Amino acid sequence: MNTSLETHPTRIRLRAQPLTVEAFAEFGEVITSDGNTPLLINDGMTERFHALALVDTGDHGGHALINLFHAQPYALPMTLSSMERHPLGSQAFMPLDAQPFIVVVAPIGEHVEPADLRAFITDGRQGVNYRRGVWHHSLIALNTPARFMVVDRGGPGDNCDVVPIGDGAGVVLELDETQP
Numbered sequence: 398m399n400t401s402l403e404t405h406p407t408r409i410r411l412r413a414q415p416l417t418v419e420a421f422a423e424f425g426e427v428i429t430s431d432g433n434t435p436l437l438i439n440d441g442m443t444e445r446f447h448a449l450a451l452v453d454t455g456d457h458g459g460h461a462l463i464n465l466f467h468a469q470p471y472a473l474p475m476t477l478s479s480m481e482r483h484p485l486g487s488q489a490f491m492p493l494d495a496q497p498f499i500v501v502v503a504p505i506g507e508h509v510e511p512a513d514l515r516a517f518i519t520d521g522r523q524g525v526n527y528r529r530g531v532w533h534h535s536l537i538a539l540n541t542p543a544r545f546m547v548v549d550r551g552g553p554g555d556n557c558d559v560v561p562i563g564d565g566a567g568v569v570l571e572l573d574e575t576q577p
């Protein structure tokens with residue numbers, strides 16, 4: 398698996414790759430109209446891109462929430478030290494300001510090692526839906542303050558586990574030189 402990790406004696410560097418449906422498939426869905434065929438509704442006035450992602454929130458008496466996140470941008474490179482997961486529900490992020498953002502994920506399991514990490518950069522129009530239990534870094538907005546619609550789970554139970562990445566020494570996240 399291409400982790401786009403380069404290991405140097407003193408630090409591990411993680412490079413963000415362009416987000417694609419195929420590369421993200423093991424972690425959840427990419428929310429995009431690109432490559433999807435719409436249903437024509439409302440007397441032909443609207444295209445419905447139907448069921449792009451599964452909102453999975455019913456476990457243990459949960460329910461779906463629609464939230465707005467107003468995120469401050471991070472400057473890259475940045476050091477990642479921990480990851481989180483939501484064992485009781487999915488979590489979707491949809492940008493409202495057409496700004497790219499960074500998605501860092503790792504496969505479902507009990508621990509996260511630096512080599513497990515995958516980083517992606519969105520194209521500004523794409524959203525993501527993290528499947529229940531998928532490790533991810535909390536929201537990483539870029540360049541400018543940005544608003545997101547977030548669909549996730551409300552209800553009883555502890556729905557957020559946080560673990561250090563490896564020994565917690567940190568993984569440096571950066572963009573390829575060719576990226577904005």
Ligand SMILES: NC(=O)N[C@@H](O)C(=O)O
Pocket residue numbers: 481488533534535536
């Ligand atoms: N804490 C919260 O609501 N958001 C995080 O789960 C996140 O993934 O950004």
Ligand code: NI
Pocket residue numbers: 481483488533534535
């Ligand atoms: Ni989260």
